[in-house]
Amino acid sequence: MIKNIPVPGIEEYEKGFWEAALESKLVVQHCHDCDQPRFPPRPMCPQCHCLEYTWNQVSGEGEIWSFVVPRPPLLPVFEEISPYAVGLVSIKEYPLIRMIGRLKFNNEQNEDNFEEIIIGSEVQVSFQKISEEICLPYWVMG
């Protein structure tokens, strides 16, 4: 099994997302013509079939839609830090856009206190650098 955090491969139509992430900005792909937002990024707008797109920055605020706490057996890199929480977070500006990311407490003493995690509570995006090209979004709880 791999030893490191698996790194996402970057397609042409995903570059905008990861370039913004390197600058600690969260962006959402929009259709160039009809402005429809979409996630995950893809080449074509499902509404008007336009192949051009833009990237709009969002506040980075979101709401926990759900979460899990994985336990072993896991990939070694995750087994080392388990138990940990992974959340599915609704973006404040576009509640139907949901992104996955680690859920972390802003207070480290709370680290393993998963009972404190409440669906519906607010979180703020932050970024962890895992490779030259990738800053991975995660979510910080209040």
Place this chain on the structure above:
Amino acid sequence: MLKDSTAIVGIGQTEFAKRLEESELELACRAINNALEDAGIEAKEVDALGSFTFEENDEFEVARNLGFGELHFWSQAPYGGGASCCAIGQVALSIASGISEVGVVWRARKRGDPKSRMWSHTEDKVDDHWKWSRPSGLVRPADESSMLMRRYMHQYGYTREDLSFVATTLRKYANKNSVAYMCEKELTQEDYMNARMISDPLCLYDNCLESDGAIAVVLVSSKRAEKLDNKPALIHSFSQGMSSEHQLMTDYHGKDPLKSSSYVTAENLWKLSDYSPQDVDVAQIYDAFSPMIPFSLEAYGFCGEGKALEFISEGGIAENGEIPVNTSGGSLSEVYLHGMNLVVEGVRQIRGVSTSQIANAKVSLVTTCDATPNGAILFKGE
């Protein structure tokens, strides 16, 4: 065109165990041979094959081992747990449309060895849609299923105690089925509550077994079926289903992630059928993870939105319940073979030979994975 025009007339399987010594090819051949013997049909008559894209055995390897004649049709259905009914439905369509006459669908798998877990082969770079989840530590199918169950529990006020009835009910069926992997082992609610967590809120017993084995079925036209000894399980209706904005396993991007592709399959299945959910005598519901049973019960219309765990905890899927589910023990307690065990159990119920036989079962539903693009078949007995 398809309705009641084809039938499953042969079923065959190998032993189910943590480890079988034979290769997947040998297992496939034995299961298919058993299914043909059960049907009373010669191997040289087979001219159509259906399998899974996940199947390691090629069609030509299987054909030249079993001595099939000249083939006219073959197809593979994608998405693992979503595939069984789709592979069967496609072969049924080829028979109903006159392309072929005798079809075989099989699945052989050695999955008992932990090294065969697909997630454990995650590579350094993730190029498919899992790039949006695996780097964050949401790696295994159990994690992906657990995400939806926690939301469901939150939304409708359920707890792990409520979910425990899925695993304990299926285990009771397995305890009556001598070939089930878990036949000898009882499972109490206390065992369940004390089990180690795999992906909180899912524990060990919410996960399917890791097992080796093979299963095959034989299909012919209903006209041909009349001349055979076995009572045919007529394919009354069949549909596949994929929802808008579906994403494999991490199906979190639709309008309501609790409304899976099963809703799409179910709506079309009932539309194509003479029956409604109240007419179904027994159901086999795909259960790689226990949440898929309550989710599917709601999707197929056996209970209202948010009601499934209450329904299950009140005995709704038990042997004397409103709709008995996974009566051979299912993937949680009989064997995990991408749901092919559910298909043959659905057929046994129509034949009247299940180890947990539902009296006078005439309408028997088999579904596939709630979290993937999927399909379902409604079997009918005459």
